[in-house]
Amino acid sequence: MQLLANTTSPWVRIARIAMIEKGLDIEPTIVDPWADDPRLREANAATRVPTLITDDGTPLPESLLIVQWLERERPPPDYPSLLGADALTTLSRAGIALGVIDAAVHTIITRKVTAPVLFDETPVGLRRRRTMAEGMARIEGIAARTPFAGHGIPTLDAICAVVALDYLRFRFADAPWMPAMPTLDTLSRRLRERPSFGKTMPH
Secondary structure, rough: EEEOOOOOOHHHHHHHHHHHHOOOOOOEEEHHHHHHHHHHHOHEEEEEEEEEEEOOEEEOOOHHHHHHHHHHHHOEEEEEEEEOOHHHHHHHHHHHHHHHHHHHHHHHHHHOOOOOOHHHOOOHHHHHHHHHHHHHHHHHHHHHHOOOOOOOOOOHHHHHHHHHHHHHHHHHOOOOOOOHHHHHHHHHHOOOOHHHHHHHOOO
């Protein structure tokens, strides 16, 4: 089994955390999606990370498809469920974080091919910023009212929320539009004690 990955992608981190929590702690194969790495291109025509190559050689792209495969291949009770007892609530809350991640990643990609000053203040750039700020504010409110699983096995909503938070802290550390997120910061620090979160921090 091989996981084609890089060291900064939040999508890679979601897949890696899920895999580790399911007992598949494999060392990722680092590739550069921007360099059109032939290993990644052969496995995934979109040259996107993460791409998991299973033991029988089948390529499986996209973090959420990897999570779905993990849930099927390593189901409870032998392995922890990433969806928890209330799958609909878990998926709904995870969806907010995924929207934040999507907006953040596309902002970084657009900056890479243009420049922050040319993009961030455009209507699209401002809408993505709003998605990040409002999305994280909503997640913070949810976490303050109904805590995410932070002591037992983390479910997908907690994974996505912390991955979104850590990615924003990594890429937009000094952004004045970032909302206060004390509950999520506490959750991130707590979950970082787990190998799945600690060893996958973006760098």
